[in-house]
Amino acid sequence: MYQDKLRELLSKHGKLSVDAHGLETESDLYEAGLTSLTTVNLMLAIEDEFDVEFSDSMLSRKTFQSIGALCDALEELLD
Amino acid sequence: MSDSRQGSRFRTYTEIVELVETLGKGVVEQHASDVDDKARFPEEAFAAFKEARLLSAMVPQSLGGDGLNIKQLCKLCEILGQYCASTAMVYAMHQIQVACLVNHALTSSYFQQYLADLVEHQYLLASATTELGIGGDLRSSICGLELEGDNFKLVKQAPVISYALNADAILVTCRANTDAAASDQVHVLVKTKKCEFEQIAGWDTLGFRGTCSSGYTLTAAGHVEQVIPAPFATILSKSMHPVSHVLWGSLWTGLAASAVKKARQAVRHAYRKNPDMPPVTSLRLSEVDELLFSMRGGLYQSIEEYQGLLDGDCDDAFTNFGFSIRTNNVKLRCSEMVVDIVGKALMIVGIMGYKNDSPVSLSRHIRDAYGAALMVNNDRIRGHNATMQIAMRDS
Numbered sequence A: 001m002y003q004d005k006l007r008e009l010l011s012k013h014g015k016l017s018v019d020a021h022g023l024e025t026e027s028d029l030y031e032a033g034l035t036s037l038t039t040v041n042l043m044l045a046i047e048d049e050f051d052v053e054f055s056d057s058m059l060s061r062k063t064f065q066s067i068g069a070l071c072d073a074l075e076e077l078l079d
Numbered sequence B: 001m002s003d004s005r006q007g008s009r010f011r012t013y014t015e016i017v018e019l020v021e022t023l024g025k026g027v028v029e030q031h032a033s034d035v036d037d038k039a040r041f042p043e044e045a046f047a048a049f050k051e052a053r054l055l056s057a058m059v060p061q062s063l064g065g066d067g068l069n070i071k072q073l074c075k076l077c078e079i080l081g082q083y084c085a086s087t088a089m090v091y092a093m094h095q096i097q098v099a100c101l102v103n104h105a106l107t108s109s110y111f112q113q114y115l116a117d118l119v120e121h122q123y124l125l126a127s128a129t130t131e132l133g134i135g136g137d138l139r140s141s142i143c144g145l146e147l148e149g150d151n152f153k154l155v156k157q158a159p160v161i162s163y164a165l166n167a168d169a170i171l172v173t174c175r176a177n178t179d180a181a182a183s184d185q186v187h188v189l190v191k192t193k194k195c196e197f198e199q200i201a202g203w204d205t206l207g208f209r210g211t212c213s214s215g216y217t218l219t220a221a222g223h224v225e226q227v228i229p230a231p232f233a234t235i236l237s238k239s240m241h242p243v244s245h246v247l248w249g250s251l252w253t254g255l256a257a258s259a260v261k262k263a264r265q266a267v268r269h270a271y272r273k274n275p276d277m278p279p280v281t282s283l284r285l286s287e288v289d290e291l292l293f294s295m296r297g298g299l300y301q302s303i304e305e306y307q308g309l310l311d312g313d314c315d316d317a318f319t320n321f322g323f324s325i326r327t328n329n330v331k332l333r334c335s336e337m338v339v340d341i342v343g344k345a346l347m348i349v350g351i352m353g354y355k356n357d358s359p360v361s362l363s364r365h366i367r368d369a370y371g372a373a374l375m376v377n378n379d380r381i382r383g384h385n386a387t388m389q390i391a392m393r394d395s
């Protein structure tokens, strides 16, 4: 349910080589051009938007791998 | 005997450590100066290592190797680093490549056979990641596999490949194919007998002269089964990155320890001459020993963490920002502390350490030490950490 917002943040901060709105839920964001720098920018934007804090243990490739993975992480944080 | 068994049992880790100590004090140290002077490959040491089957130390016992883990390999590199940092560096670089194969290629029957052959023939493996136009950025390549059916051709402009001409095979990073994105990389094993090397740069350097890290245009050909069956990003995060940092850190610690040892000899010598007055240098020795203590402490902590993650079999942990930062920290700290420590050791040893022809010369130590921060430039590594630090809440 956060997918639309996440896609919006991704297209603003992810600097992907493709349109974030056209990505499948499980498409690999790193293959789409996400880097460590853009991961950090995306994370900060998500934190601001949803007023959450990512724990250090969540900061790994798996969390940011796809829109689906990001949704799961966000749901966990908003719980 | 085609494996490391002696009679009906495998040799123990303790036996291997003793063997490496003996070779270190013997053949490695004997030729260290000449290797450095002539910037030549440490061939006597490697002939002895092959004879002692040390190139397969990390290959699983089921394939005939010793099955040592990373923590044990680190100890061997620390020992060798005390006697000749170039020899230790070549040994470490070989083991980094073996670790990549052992951790990521054993699902392939081709690589199982290759590692069994490595045990039998004691193959030496080199690495070509650095590329002209890209430098030390491991996650991008310009060159790509030119595929034709099941065969490939590959041309890489490699400004630095250590001991390329003494190696049996080279693990090369490149794009998955010529149309792939720069970060869509594979790690492929090419056999040097089937490669052409056109030298583009020499290796007349300040230190690490025995690594013979000249540059080449490497032209290779082979079969697609020589591509490691895992994405390079995974190989890098789980194996190449952490293994190289802890093995390098270990041999630099050996190098630092050896400088401190020379300082210690000098202090004792001074004290013997004048037993009534504790020399100022003994205070300096205490100080430099504290630095070595910190260097080793950080290194061992990092080795423990990495070995724990490998034993725990939790693949996600290797891409965790905290783990990556700490893995970088160990490289950054060790490579800078080694310079500080050998410099302080020189102050203690004094003029005899400054001379090239004295038995307590520190010339090679100092020159080698300065190479550590450049092997993938520390500023580049710090740059990665700086990005990740923004996201972290705790250290």
Ligand SMILES: Cc1cc2nc3c(=O)[nH]c(=O)nc-3n(C[C@H](O)[C@H](O)[C@H](O)COP(=O)(O)OP(=O)(O)OC[C@H]3O[C@@H](n4cnc5c(N)ncnc54)[C@H](O)[C@@H]3O)c2cc1C
Residues within 6 Å of the ligand: B093, B126, B127, B128, B129, B130, B131, B134, B135, B136, B137, B160, B161, B162, B163, B208, B211, B213, B371, B374, B375, B376, B377, B378, B379, B380, B381, B383
């Ligand atoms: C003894 C030795 C053996 C080696 N053996 C091999 C080998 O077998 N195979 C192999 O492939 N390579 C080898 N190398 C090469 C090594 O791994 C590096 O690729 C090489 O030193 C170039 O590193 P670099 O591009 O990081 O830095 P340099 O070329 O030294 O970079 C130049 C400058 O640019 C800066 N810089 C560049 N990019 C960035 C960035 N993104 N962020 C911040 N600063 C940046 C650096 O800080 C530095 O100041 C060896 C090097 C040494 C010293």
